[in-house]
Structure formats: structure tokens, C-alpha cells
Amino acid sequence: MPFVTFLPVEVTAEVAPGSSLLDAGEAAGIEMEAGCFNxxxxxxxxxxxxxxxxxxxxxxxxxxxxxxxxxxxxxxRCACSARVRTGEIVIRQLD
Ligand code: FES
Incomplete structure (x- = not known):
């Protein structure tokens, strides 16, 4: 299963392929900025x-x-639409 690490907090979540980065944030318990979701x-x-x-x-x-x-x-990338495919992805939330 792919996994996503969130900086600067260095929390990692394993997610199903096809999940969005927003989904990964939810799985990791990270609060992420989002508005339209589309x-x-x-x-x-x-x-x-x-x-x-x-x-x-x-x-x-x-x-x-x-x-x-x-x-x-x-x-x-837009976290609401970027889909995880495989391996490791490391992201940083913007201020
Ligand atoms: S929530 Fe609006 S572009 Fe992702």
C-alpha cells in the first residue's frame, strides 16, 4: 500500500491506491485546508x-x-484531486 508523509509534523498514513492526498490527510488525522473539493x-x-x-x-x-x-x-498539487498511486509521497502544507 502507498503511504503519505506530512511535513512539518512528520506524520505518515498508509492509504489505498486511488486515494486523494486529502483522503490521506484524513487518515493521518491531519487538518488540511480545502474549499471546493473539486x-x-x-x-x-x-x-x-x-x-x-x-x-x-x-x-x-x-x-x-x-x-x-x-x-x-x-x-x-491540489490535495483534493491528486491521487496516490504507489510508494511513498512526502508533502508539505503551505502556510
Ligand atoms: S479544495 Fe478547491 S482546489 Fe482542492
């Missing part, structure tokens, strides 16, 4: 510290939201 507001954007290749690629909608917030899709 990849249009950008409040859930997180930094991908490691393991970006272990996430499904961003949808065109997600790329558009990241672009609106001037965030590089190679380094940032």
Missing part, C-alpha cells in the same frame, strides 16, 4: 517534497488551478 479554488494546494512520480498526473483542470496560483505542477 479542483477549482486552489485552497488545498500542497508542496510535493518527494514522490511526485507516485501520484497520478494532474488533470487539465488541476493544471489550470495551479497555474492560476503560479504553482509549478511538478512541485505542487
Amino acid at each position: 479542483c477549482s479554488c486552489g485552497t488545498c494546494i500542497v508542496e510535493i517534497v518527494r514522490g511526485a512520480e507516485n501520484l497520478d498526473p494532474p488533470s487539465p483542470d488541476e493544471v489550470e488551478v495551479l497555474d492560476q496560483w503560479s504553482r509549478d505542477p511538478e512541485k505542487y
Whole structure:
């Protein structure tokens, strides 16, 4: 099973493949910022510290939201829509 580590608190949660990073946060007991839950507001954007290749690629909608917030899709993802595929992903919540 894939697992997601949250920085700076260094809490890790194991999640089923296909889970969103928001789902992983819930599994880890981490409170995460989110608004629309459908990849249009950008409040859930997180930094991908490691393991970006272990996430499904961003949808065109997600790329558009990241672009609106001037965030590089190679380094940032919307937690509500980024889906975990395999391995380890390390993320950092933005201030
Ligand atoms: S909660 Fe709005 S983009 Fe993720």
C-alpha cells in the first residue's frame, strides 16, 4: 500500500491506491485546508517534497488551478484531486 508523509509534523498514513492526498490527510488525522473539493479554488494546494512520480498526473483542470496560483505542477498539487498511486509521497502544507 502507498503511504503519505506530512511535513512539518512528520506524520505518515498508509492509504489505498486511488486515494486523494486529502483522503490521506484524513487518515493521518491531519487538518488540511480545502474549499471546493473539486479542483477549482486552489485552497488545498500542497508542496510535493518527494514522490511526485507516485501520484497520478494532474488533470487539465488541476493544471489550470495551479497555474492560476503560479504553482509549478511538478512541485505542487491540489490535495483534493491528486491521487496516490504507489510508494511513498512526502508533502508539505503551505502556510
Ligand atoms: S479544495 Fe478547491 S482546489 Fe482542492
